[in-house]
Amino acid sequence: MTLSPRPAPLDSELRVMRLLSVGAAVEAAVTVVDLLLVEQTDTLPLPTWYAIAAVAVSIFPIVVGVVAPASSARTLRRLNGVSAVSHVLVLAALWPALGFFPAGAPGGQLPWMLSVTGLVVIAAVIAWGQVGGWLTLAALILLMLGGRLVLRDITPTTNANDHHTVITAMLIVVLCSALLGASRTLDVSAEATASAASNRARESARRAALVRTQALVHDEILATLVFAAQNSAKLNPAVAQGAARIRSLLNDLAEGRVDEGACAARQFAAEATRITADADGVATFRWLPDTTSVASDACVAFIEPDAASTLLGALRQALVNSVGHAGTASSRTVTLTTDADELWLRLVIADDGCGFDTSAVPGGRMGISASILARVEALPGGSARVESRPGAGTLVALEWRGRAATTTAQEERDPAQWETTRRSFRRGVTVSVAVFLLVQFALAVNAAENSATPWLSLLTLAGVWLAVFTLGWRSFGRPSMMRSAVTVAIVAATAALMLLLAGRGSMDYWDSWYLMGCALVLFALALRGRLPMALLGAAALAIITALGAAHGLYASADVAISLARPVAIVAIGGAFAVAIARLHSKVLALQAQSLRLVQQEAYESATRVELRDGAARLEAQLGPMLARLEELGEPGASLMPTEAVECAALEGTLRDRYRGGRLAAEPLVTAATSARRRGIDVVLLDDATGDELSSAELTAVVEWMAARLDRAQAGSVVGRILPADRDGVASVVSDGSATLFRGRGAPANLPVVPRFEA
Incomplete structure (x- = not known):
């Protein structure tokens, strides 16, 4: 029997970090495509070094995502930390790049690549955790706001853009923090589960090893000692063969040579x-x-x-x-x-x-x-x-x-630790939803103030809010199909209102704010396990918006960016949903495999140890006598009378250990051995079940029986712990009469009642 390979650490946190790094890379790639689709009309003349730095900052997360699957947790934290810090530094270096505005603050647009916050906060959360993500987002907001103020880049379009990016970044901080927190909790839980599974496997192995040792004693040793005690010339050759076989078996166990029976x-x-x-x-x-x-x-390899x-x-x-x-x-x-x-x-x-x-x-x-x-x-x-x-x-x-590994993990995990993770996630989601609703209100007001049809903004605001409340956020489980369908229908109806009620040429980019709001609702729907419904909603948004553009609803060419971002948001949500589901399935499978290996390794190692210890105890007790019994195979060999008596005593002592149960304790073991050497037939029986006897009561019974055995001179003595339904606690039967030990917790010198106990 060979030991199983040690299982590799589960390390769910590393897997989530890799997943998030790849997600940041996807968002960076989408951002690059977004920049190619949209041309800024009022750009600033930036130095070459700054333009190169801005491009490098946008490409670096893609590089991190490429190397993430082969990177360690420490490397990923460092790389993502560099990604987050470099983006913040490039944004902060805008003023030095423009010469600190020596001729007064220039007018122009902030480079769009610097207004992207989602991938930056993902990197920050990976590098420094939830607090680092929120601090990084706060720094980005302050730097973007300061840049727009000095550039006089405060417009309805930039307001809508910045609100979209900030609320998206907030949701990303909550999601990423929850995933990393849950993964850390899962790793801790997996260690606890493996420890518990290992302990149970060891206990099972101990019991199995005890059964094997008992079988060896019952099938081989007791019979050999009984025959040896008879000291018969006819039986002696068989006794010698049995002793040799027993010594061989004990040597195999002592040296760890166990067969596949240990399974x-x-x-x-x-x-x-x-x-x-x-x-x-x-x-x-x-x-x-x-x-x-x-x-x-x-x-x-493991049975309860x-x-x-x-x-x-x-x-x-x-x-x-x-x-x-x-x-x-x-x-x-x-x-x-x-x-x-x-x-x-x-x-x-x-x-x-x-x-x-x-x-x-x-x-x-x-x-x-x-x-x-x-x-x-x-x-x-x-x-x-x-x-x-x-x-x-x-x-x-x-x-x-038996309990599957996943069920075992759930049962063994620390409820307080998981509850803390859930509470933290719930608080984050609740705050984010509240901020999301407020931001949607601000965007609706921004559009109403600058739109030819302000009442439509308030109508679409009602549609977005209704979709959020229909989907709900108090429960984060998979919503019902009916709830999901109603949510998608509300999203589609909200977009259709603009197509049906807005006039030709009456819409600008800031009027399409509702598309991002609807997309974020679909994003949440995808993450909660309804990806097909979310994709259906995204398709409806895209078709309705494209129809509006075809009918001249938009007054500018902003339809590309109006469609690109919502579709990208839903696509990223869908990718995350699929990746999280696959990650969850893979982690559970790995945990199940790990638990099986842990259980098998613990079972095998504990079996070896228990069998070796059992063999060592038997060898210490029987070794010299077995060596002497092997000599009986020689012609004319026989035992001395004292040796035959010792064989009977050893046989009785071993029988007491496996039939006497709790009675196999000092000083009763010594008293029983001494009595057998005096020629008395001693039998010890433990017929009680459960924990009827306390430790003090058991000690009193053992001492009482030992005292009675010391006084016995001949015949047979049967000491017995009685079943719970009997009048007394224990009895000693000698020469056809019984002495009863009454009362739990009674002193050993309690008066006894002569009575025969069957």
Whole structure:
């Protein structure tokens, strides 16, 4: 058995940083295309060095996007920091580039490439987080406003343009910050999930290793010691062979030479096979592992311990019922099916006996309901059913579906941490929506003051606001198809109002402000999982606007920029939606794979450690005696009487450990060993379930039993922790009479009542 490779870190934050860097590159490319489509009519005579710097600032994010898929988080932060700082510096260098306006502030337009804020704030958020994004946006607003003031570039067109870019940048800050925050939380959650999964796998491995060690003790060691205690010349050769075989097995375990049985599914199958054979020696057992599974090597490397014990207990009861009702003459088949990818187990117990009518059996007396169905269905992920009819045999199906990696991640994540992320995102979205509505109001007023049809601006403002409220923002889940369709219809109707009600030649660029407002609503629709509806709305906007231009609605050639930006916004939103969905799917798949590897590695390593420790304990306890027993293979060899007694004592001590449960503790272990060496047959039994006994009570019981064993002189002694429904806590049966230990928390010298306990 080889250890699985260690899983690579999930690093969702790095993946989101790469995605956002590529998004900034796309926006930079769209900006370059935008600049090619629109010609500024009142440009300033800028120095050559400044023009080169401005072009470099616009191209640099594209370069960052190209190298992002192969870059580390540290490199991406630095590159995006350079991108954001360089844009701010170029904007701030406008005044020095124009000679600090020695002849008075010149008139002209601010270069459009310097009014682009979306890609800059994306870079700032990647480099310095949400606070860095807001500070960078504030700096851009102040520098743009200062530049326009000194250039006397305050016009209805620039007002509309700057409002559009600023509100878009605000939404981008909120979106990018939320994505990065969620990715960081996911990475922390993934580490916690892996740790929890590893702990559960180790616990499962410990239990499986204990079962294997117990099987070795039960199948090999106890029988060998019992035969050795008889000190029979006929049995001695077999004892020598058994001792040699035991030492070989212990050496294999101690040196880590474990076979493929350490796989949890194989352990489960082996135990199910044993249970089947114990119930019906001629029953057929089949195991059908999923050989098509990509994780078939793991062979369901991790099974919840509670699931294993519950299913095996139900299997045992189902077989007992089958043998009891169908009879030994009928044939039985047990089929185990496993699927490593889905962490899925199914046990099907079928017989060809007389069967019965399940509907005719009263629920109150149907033992199968409580002993099989109820116990499996109470198991998380468990289900069970019984199919039978007279003359057609009986089938019992038991299933367990383990928790998938994604479900495990959700269950193990820190609720407070995720709630903090959600609250931060909700606050950001709420503030952004409020600012968006106010900005739309400002743009409507700006258009009304400079338009031939001011009332149309107020009408379209109502349409944009109505679309926002219809889509809603209190819930960020996927909106219903009806809500999405109504939102798109409102957007289309808002655009159609201008086409139907505006006069020929009555519109200018600032009158098309509503297109960006509608586009941002569609942007939100795309991000919330309704990309086809968002694209349909964008197509409607483009067609309606193009029809308006064809009918002379626009008084200028601004239709290109009026269409380009809204379409680009929706396209970017759609690209983000697709990229985020694919990223989410890939991250979940990677997390599932990582968890499987973590569980398998933890299971395998813990199995090795537990088996080595168990082998070391047995070797320390039995090593010298096993070496002595191997010598019995020589002709005429035999044990001394004291050695035979010691074999009996060792056999009893090992039996106590696995049958006595909590009674296998000092000073009772020492007292039992001493009694066996005196020739007393000692049996310790733990028949209680759950945690009926406190630590103090258990200590009192152990000390009480040890005292009684020390006083025993001959015969047999049975010490037992009683089930919860008995009068006392524990009993000691010696020479046909019983002494009862009464009362929880009672002192060890409590008066006892002579009584026989069956």
